[in-house]
Amino acid sequence: MRQPCQMGDEMGKTKISKQEKQYGKLIVFEGPDGVGKTTIAQKIAQCLNDSDEKCKLMAFPGKEPGTLGDLVYKLHHDPSKYNVEDFTSASKQVLHIAAHLDAIERVILPTLSSGCHVILDRFWWSTWVYGVVSNINRNVLEKIIDIEREFWGDLKPTITILLRRPAPINRKVSLQYWRSLSYEYDALSEKEKLYYPVTTLTNDLELEVITRKIQEYIVDAMNGSDIVSGHVASSEQEQLDLNFGQDEIVNSSSPTVISHILPAKPTVVFDTYWRFATERQDIFFRKLKGQKAPWTDDPILSTFKFTNAYRASDRVSQYLIRHVIYRQDLPTTIEEVFFRIILFKLFYLCNSNSLRLKPLPYLR
Numbered sequence: 001m002r003q004p005c006q007m008g009d010e011m012g013k014t015k016i017s018k019q020e021k022q023y024g025k026l027i028v029f030e031g032p033d034g035v036g037k038t039t040i041a042q043k044i045a046q047c048l049n050d051s052d053e054k055c056k057l058m059a060f061p062g063k064e065p066g067t068l069g070d071l072v073y074k075l076h077h078d079p080s081k082y083n084v085e086d087f088t089s090a091s092k093q094v095l096h097i098a099a100h101l102d103a104i105e106r107v108i109l110p111t112l113s114s115g116c117h118v119i120l121d122r123f124w125w126s127t128w129v130y131g132v133v134s135n136i137n138r139n140v141l142e143k144i145i146d147i148e149r150e151f152w153g154d155l156k157p158t159i160t161i162l163l164r165r166p167a168p169i170n171r172k173v174s175l176q177y178w179r180s181l182s183y184e185y186d187a188l189s190e191k192e193k194l195y196y197p198v199t200t201l202t203n204d205l206e207l208e209v210i211t212r213k214i215q216e217y218i219v220d221a222m223n224g225s226d227i228v229s230g231h232v233a234s235s236e237q238e239q240l241d242l243n244f245g246q247d248e249i250v251n252s253s254s255p256t257v258i259s260h261i262l263p264a265k266p267t268v269v270f271d272t273y274w275r276f277a278t279e280r281q282d283i284f285f286r287k288l289k290g291q292k293a294p295w296t297d298d299p300i301l302s303t304f305k306f307t308n309a310y311r312a313s314d315r316v317s318q319y320l321i322r323h324v325i326y327r328q329d330l331p332t333t334i335e336e337v338f339f340r341i342i343l344f345k346l347f348y349l350c351n352s353n354s355l356r357l358k359p360l361p362y363l364r
Helices: 007-012 037-050 068-077 089-113 124-133 138-152 175-192 207-222 268-289 315-325 334-347
Strands: 026-030 055-059 117-121 159-164 198-202
Touching: 026 037, 026 124, 037 055, 037 117, 037 159, 037 207, 055 089, 068 089, 089 117, 089 124, 089 138, 124 138, 124 175, 159 175, 159 207, 175 198, 175 268, 198 207, 315 334
Parallel strands: 026 117, 026 159, 055 117, 159 198
Antiparallel strands: none
């Protein structure tokens, strides 16, 4: 039984003039495979249609029988079926763009011109992101995507929803690959939101919750409101969950900022630092769990040594905490504890092979 949709009430609040309704709105969902965009796009399309806002759900490259998009999709995922052993990453992206052009010209533009909204599962963003991660020359990618941009003309998405997740749904991908995709989507969204509304949401909440949040953004966009890139607070913020079961997966989300002022705009360097720190902490957890090396797919972290993300996790710090600060057999006044810490920091001994600490006798 289909769940009732809440979007009708929201859409009833929109004030779209007849002139505006002559041309439909383009609503785009983006994100890496397994982020949940197809399920959410279907839900949003249902809500729009239920609220008398006629819309058509489409996907790039496409799966409708008898279309070029369907052929490209099948060739991409099962080339041997068409007697193709393999083909290059650049060739794949060119085929995808060809399917995009066919859908834009034959279906999307005429649909929008009729006043019907289009919800598009993927945009040219995915061509760029998967192309970059596949090491296609960026200049080549630019030229390929420029062809599609020409077909779009002056048309821009009314809103683009970029979805994130701590881990993909029903997919197992390498830590490094998932991180690379997420990073490139984030970097691209920072550039594209200068030209049209882009909202980034973490899809780790209940379907109804994330759908309602997206409905709010779509309603604002259809009303012509200024959309600032938004973030949904994830369930991870409510409680720290040391989940040791996600060893193959990376949490690709940038830190979510909850504030009454304008959202923070982290730079690429800031985002990269937090991804690095997160992976360093994950290595610590894997060691703590007793897993065998290698503890990461990251070539830098697997080659070189780095301090723990938390200073308190270091061996020396742990010794300080356990055997110097919290000593039940010694005085616990602030002055006494401070004095012990200073003595320890000045005089503890260790060598390169193993940590050998010799705390001094307690002095009065």
